[in-house]
Amino acid sequence: VSDSARARPTTLADVAARAGVSRATASRALAGDRRISAATRASVRVAAEALDYVPNAAARSLRARRTRTLGLLLPDLGDPVHGQVAAGFELEAAERGYSVVFVAGYNLPDAERAALTLFREHGTDGIAIVSSVLEPAEAVARARSVPIVAVQPDHDGLLDDPAALPEGTLRLDDASGVEQAVGHLLGLGCRDILYLGAGSRASTRVRCRTAERVLREEADLPLRAHAVGDDAWRAPALLPAALEGALPEAVLCYDDKLALSLVDGLRQTGVRVPQDIAVVGIDDIPFAALANPRLTTVATPTHEMGRLAARALAGVLAGEDLPAARTLPVELVVRESTAPPASREGRSGRLAVAGRGR
Amino acid sequence: VSDSARARPTTLADVAARAGVSRATASRALAGDRRISAATRASVRVAAEALDYVPNAAARSLRARRTRTLGLLLPDLGDPVHGQVAAGFELEAAERGYSVVFVAGYNLPDAERAALTLFREHGTDGIAIVSSVLEPAEAVARARSVPIVAVQPDHDGLLDDPAALPEGTLRLDDASGVEQAVGHLLGLGCRDILYLGAGSRASTRVRCRTAERVLREEADLPLRAHAVGDDAWRAPALLPAALEGALPEAVLCYDDKLALSLVDGLRQTGVRVPQDIAVVGIDDIPFAALANPRLTTVATPTHEMGRLAARALAGVLAGEDLPAARTLPVELVVRESTAPPASREGRSGRLAVAGRGR
DNA sequence: TTGTATGCGTTATCAC
DNA sequence: GTGATAACGCATACAA
Numbered sequence: 001v002s003d004s005a006r007a008r009p010t011t012l013a014d015v016a017a018r019a020g021v022s023r024a025t026a027s028r029a030l031a032g033d034r035r036i037s038a039a040t041r042a043s044v045r046v047a048a049e050a051l052d053y054v055p056n057a058a059a060r061s062l063r064a065r066r067t068r069t070l071g072l073l074l075p076d077l078g079d080p081v082h083g084q085v086a087a088g089f090e091l092e093a094a095e096r097g098y099s100v101v102f103v104a105g106y107n108l109p110d111a112e113r114a115a116l117t118l119f120r121e122h123g124t125d126g127i128a129i130v131s132s133v134l135e136p137a138e139a140v141a142r143a144r145s146v147p148i149v150a151v152q153p154d155h156d157g158l159l160d161d162p163a164a165l166p167e168g169t170l171r172l173d174d175a176s177g178v179e180q181a182v183g184h185l186l187g188l189g190c191r192d193i194l195y196l197g198a199g200s201r202a203s204t205r206v207r208c209r210t211a212e213r214v215l216r217e218e219a220d221l222p223l224r225a226h227a228v229g230d231d232a233w234r235a236p237a238l239l240p241a242a243l244e245g246a247l248p249e250a251v252l253c254y255d256d257k258l259a260l261s262l263v264d265g266l267r268q269t270g271v272r273v274p275q276d277i278a279v280v281g282i283d284d285i286p287f288a289a290l291a292n293p294r295l296t297t298v299a300t301p302t303h304e305m306g307r308l309a310a311r312a313l314a315g316v317l318a319g320e321d322l323p324a325a326r327t328l329p330v331e332l333v334v335r336e337s338t339a340p341p342a343s344r345e346g347r348s349g350r351l352a353v354a355g356r357g358r
Numbered sequence: 359v360s361d362s363a364r365a366r367p368t369t370l371a372d373v374a375a376r377a378g379v380s381r382a383t384a385s386r387a388l389a390g391d392r393r394i395s396a397a398t399r400a401s402v403r404v405a406a407e408a409l410d411y412v413p414n415a416a417a418r419s420l421r422a423r424r425t426r427t428l429g430l431l432l433p434d435l436g437d438p439v440h441g442q443v444a445a446g447f448e449l450e451a452a453e454r455g456y457s458v459v460f461v462a463g464y465n466l467p468d469a470e471r472a473a474l475t476l477f478r479e480h481g482t483d484g485i486a487i488v489s490s491v492l493e494p495a496e497a498v499a500r501a502r503s504v505p506i507v508a509v510q511p512d513h514d515g516l517l518d519d520p521a522a523l524p525e526g527t528l529r530l531d532d533a534s535g536v537e538q539a540v541g542h543l544l545g546l547g548c549r550d551i552l553y554l555g556a557g558s559r560a561s562t563r564v565r566c567r568t569a570e571r572v573l574r575e576e577a578d579l580p581l582r583a584h585a586v587g588d589d590a591w592r593a594p595a596l597l598p599a600a601l602e603g604a605l606p607e608a609v610l611c612y613d614d615k616l617a618l619s620l621v622d623g624l625r626q627t628g629v630r631v632p633q634d635i636a637v638v639g640i641d642d643i644p645f646a647a648l649a650n651p652r653l654t655t656v657a658t659p660t661h662e663m664g665r666l667a668a669r670a671l672a673g674v675l676a677g678e679d680l681p682a683a684r685t686l687p688v689e690l691v692v693r694e695s696t697a698p699p700a701s702r703e704g705r706s707g708r709l710a711v712a713g714r715g716r
Numbered sequence: 717t718t719g720t721a722t723g724c725g726t727t728a729t730c731a732c
Numbered sequence: 733g734t735g736a737t738a739a740c741g742c743a744t745a746c747a748a
Contacts, residue, residue: 009502011741022719027743037717057479058419059741062724067416069459078445078661080438087436090462099476101427102460104448118457120367121415144367236648257644264648286615290594290622292650303436369725380735385727395733417725420740 010051019047030055061123070098070313071119074130075107080285081255081302085130085151088306096314098125107133107154107201107230116142126313129153133201136166147316149309158202168312169325170305174203177298178210178252180332181280184296185250186219188340190278194248196239196258197227204254207282211252224248233257239265247277249341256281256288256297263291263337274339284333293336300330368409377405388413419481428456428671429477432488433465438643439613439660443488443509446664454672456483465491465512465559465588474500484671487511491559494524505674507667516560526670527683528663532561535656536568536610538690539638542654543608544577546698548636552606554597554616555585562612565640569610582606591615597623605635607699614639614646614655621649621695632697642691651694658688 016026021040029036029044036044047053061067070093074082086102093100101122103115112134119127120142127148129139135155140148149168157164165171185193195211197204204227212223226242233239239262243251253259259281263273273279273293281288284299305328316322374384379398387394387402394402405411419425428451432440444460451458459480461473470492477485478500485506487497493513498506507526515522523529543551553569555562562585570581584600591597597620601609611617617639621631631637631651639646642657663686674680 012743013741023742024720024744025718028718031743035717040717054475054478056420056481056741058416058425058481059724060743061416062414062420062726062740063742063744065724076445077435077448078438078442080436080441083438083441083444084436086441086460087434087462090435090460094461099459099461099480101457102444102448103452103457104445117412120412122457123414123416234644260645260648264650264652267650286592287618287645287648290618290645290649292622292625294622370727371725381725382727382736383734386734389727393733398733414725417740418727420742421725421727423740 009056010053011056012053014051015044015048015053018051019044065123066125066317067123068098069101069122069124070310071101071103071115071122071124071127072130073103073105073112073115073119073127073132075105077102077104080257080287081283081300082130084285084302085306085309088303088308089128089310090306092307092310093314096310098310098314105132107131107199109133112139113142119146120144125317128309128313130309131203136169140166147313147322149312149322151305151309152203154201154203156202158206165325167324168316168322170308170312171325171327172300172305173327173330174207175210177282177300177330177332178207179214180330181252181282181296181298182211182214183218184332184334184338185252185278185280186215188250188278188338190250190341191219191221192224192249193221194224194226194243194251196242196251196253196262197225198232198254198258199230200227207252207254228258233261236261236265237268240269240271247271250278250280250338252280252282254282256283256285256295259295259297259337260287260291263293263295273337278338278341280338288333289335291337296335296338297333298330299333301328304328367414368411369414370411372409373402373406373411376409377402423481424483424675425481426456427459427480427482428668429459429461429473429480429482429485430488431461431463431470431473431477431485431490433463435460435462438615438645439641439658440488442643442660443664443667446661446666447486447668448664450665450668451672454668456668456672463490465489465557467491470497471500477504478502483675486667486671488667489561494527498524505671505680507670507680509663509667510561512559512561514560516564523683525682526674526680528666528670529683529685530658530663531685531688532565533568535640535658535688535690536565537572538688539610539640539654539656540569540572541576542690542692542696543610543636543638544573546608546636546696548608548699549577549579550582550607551579552582552584552601552609554600554609554611554620555583556590556612556616557588558585565610565612586616591619594619594623595626598627598629605629608636608638608696610638610640612640614641614643614653617653617655617695618645618649621651621653631695636696636699638696646691647693649695654693654696655691656688657691659686662686 012023016023026044029041090100105112127143130151131154135157151170195208208225215221215223228242259279281295281297284297288295288297370381374381384402387399430447448458463470485501488509489512493515509528553566566583573579573581586600617637639653639655642655646653646655
C-alpha cells in the first residue's frame with residue numbers, strides 16, 4: 001500500500017503519450033485493429049506493457065455499451081449441484097472472455113427479482129437463471145431484452161404446461177430419469193414404491209407426477225408420496241417418519257442429498273438398505289458413489305449444463321440465435337442401494353412392515 | 359424482446375426531465391441527500407419509479423471511482439468447501455450492498471494472476487483470495503492498493519514462516535485441528551498413524567508437519583505419511599495402495615473428500631472402518647455426517663469464513679482498519695469412523711497387517 | 717494509416 | 733435548495 005501504488009492508475013492517454021501516438025490510435029492498436037500498422041501496434045503494446053496498463057472496464061462499458069459480463073442467478077452457491085453448474089458456467093464464460101457476477105436467490109421470488117435488477121444496473125450482456133421460481137415471462141421481461149437462459153426452471157407454471165419453455169431453456173430430462181428409476185425398481189420386483197419430495201415447488205411435483213404416471217401405466221400400481229421441507233435432509237433422524245409408518249419396498253427421492261440423508265436416518269432406526277428397502281436418488285453428486293451402500297441414482301450433467309448455458313449466451317452475443325429449448329439426457333446409475341425385495345424376507349427395523357401394493 | 363424494450367434505457371436525465379428538475383438534483387434526490395427538500399426528493403423518486411429507472415453502474419463507477427463490487431478468487435466453485443466459502447462471502451456482500459465477481463483459479467498461479475488483473479479491470483473495491491498459491495506479497499502487489507484478504511492461504515512460503523501473514527488474513531487453526539485429531543487417535547490407543555495428504559502444496563505439508571510434531575511430542579512416536587494427487591479422491595479403489603501395504607491403525611486425511619473416498623476404497627478391499635482401521639477427515643462437509651460409518655472429522659467454519667472475509671473488506675471500505683490476521687477455531691467431531699484398536703483383534707482385509715509403531 | 721472530437725451516464729464542484 | 737458544468741476513461745464517427 002505504497003503511495004506510488006495509490007497514485008492514479010495509468011490510462012490509455014498515458015500509453016498513447018509514451019508511444020507517441022494519439023489516444024485513438026492507442027485504443028485501436030490495443031484492440032488489434034488491422035488498420036493500424038504493425039509497427040505502431042507493436043510500439044503501443046510495448047508502452048502498455050511497460051506502464052502495466054489495464055483498461056478500465058467501467059469506461060469501456062459505458063462507451064461500448066457492453067460489459068463482457070454475464071450474470072448467474074442460482075439458489076445457493078453452497079449446494080453441490082448448483083456449485084457444479086456455477087463452476088461449468090464460470091469456466092465456459094472465462095474461456096470466452098466473459099466474467100461472471102453471481103447472485104444467490106435462495107428460491108425467494110423477491111431476491112430473484114432483485115438479482116435481475118442488479119444485473120440490469122451492471123449491464124450484464126447475458127443472464128442465466130438456475131432453478132428460478134419466477135415465471136419465464138416475468139424473467140424475460142425483467143431481463144430487458146438482454147439474452148436470458150433458464151437452466152432447470154422451477155416455476156409453478158411448469159405444472160400446467162411443461163412444454164411451454166422459452167428459447168434457450170436448458171433442462172434435464174426429468175421424465176426420463178424418473179422413468180428409468182421407477183422402471184429399475186419395478187424390474188427389481190418392487191411394487192410398493194414411495195416418492196419422497198423436498199419442498200413443494202414445481203420440480204419436485206413434476207417428478208412425483210411422472211413417477212405416478214409411470215407406475216400406473218407400466219404396472220397399474222399406485223404411488224405413495226410424501227414431501228418434506230427443503231432442508232429436511234439436514235435432519236436425517238426425522239426422515240424415516242416421512243415414510244408414513246409403513247415401510248415401502250422402495251423410495252425414490254427428490255435428490256441425492258435427501259436420499260443419502262434418508263439412508264442415514266434409516267440406519268439409525270435399524271432399517272437396512274437395500275436389504276429392507278431400496279433407495280434411489282437423483283443427481284449423482286460425487287458422494288453418491290462414496291456412500292455405503294453406494295447410491296443408485298440418476299446421473300445429471302450439471303457441470304455441462306452450466307457450460308452450455310454460458311455457451312448459449314456467448315453465442316447470442318456473437319450474433320447467433322438463441323438455441324431452442326433443450327432437454328439434456330440423464331442416465332440411471334445402478335449401484336448398491338437398490339436390490340430385489342426378494343432378498344428381503346424377514347425385514348427388520350422398528351417401522352411396521354406393511355406392503356400397500358395390491 | 360419487443361422493440362420498445364430494445365429502446366435506449368431510461369437515464370437519470372429522463373427522470374430529471376419528468377420530475378422537472380436538473381440532473382444534479384435528481385441524482386442527489388435519489389441518493390437521499392438531505393439538502394434536497396423532502397418534496398423534491400419524493401417527486402424525483404416517483405418519477406424514477408414511473409420510468410422504471412435503474413442507475414447505470416458503469417457510469418457511476420467511472421465517475422465515483424468505486425464499483426461496490428468485490429472480487430472473489432477461489433480454486434473451484436464446485437468444491438463443497440469452497441462453495442461454502444463462496445456462499446458465505448456472497449451473502450455477507452449482498453447484505454452490505456456489494457455484488458461479487460467470482461473467478462476460479464484452479465490452484466494455477468497464472469490463472470490466479472489473471473484473475474487479479476481481471477479484478478483490476480473491473481475496479482473491484484476489494485478482493486478475497488481463497489486458498490491462493492500466490493505469495494502474499496505478490497498478491498498484495500497485484501491488488502494495486504485495493505484491500506485484499508487471504509482466506510486459508512496455500513502458498514509455499516507458509517512452510518518457512520507460518521506466522522508472517524499479512525493483515526486481513528483469515529485462516530483455520532489447522533494446528534489445533536490436527537492436534538485434536540491426533541490426540542483423539544492417541545487417546546484411542548492408536549500408535550501406528552498415517553497422514554494421507556493430497557497434492558504437495560503448503561497446506562497439506564503444514565498439516566503433515568503438525569501431525570508429526572504432535573505425535574513425537576506427545577507419544578514419542580513416528581508418523582507415517584503418504585501423499586496422493588489432488589484428484590485422487592475421485593478414484594477410491596486406488597487409495598488403499600497409498601497406505602503402503604502395511605495397514606496403519608489410523609489414518610488422518612487431508613480433507614473429508616479424501617477420507618470418505620478412502621473409506622470407500624477400504625470397503626472394496628474388505629477392510630472395515632473403524633474395526634480394522636480408524637479414519638479421520640478435516641472440514642466436516644455435510645456428507646461426513648451422512649457417511650456410513652459417519653466420519654470423525656475436524657469441523658471448520660467455512661461459511662463463516664466467507665462471511666468474515668466479505669465483512670472485513672466492507673469494513674475497510676467503510677473506513678475501518680483491516681483487522682489483523684486471524685485464526686479461526688476448529689473443533690474435532692467424533693463420530694463412528696474412529697475406535698480403539700483394542701477392538702481390532704483379528705483384523706481382516708487383504709492388506710498385510712503390520713504395525714510399524716515401536 | 718493516423719488524429720480530432722464527441723459522447724456514453726453519472727457524480728461532484730462550483731455558483732446562485 | 734437547486735442548477736449549470738466539468739470530468740471520469742474509453743471507443744468511434746469523421747477528417748485528414
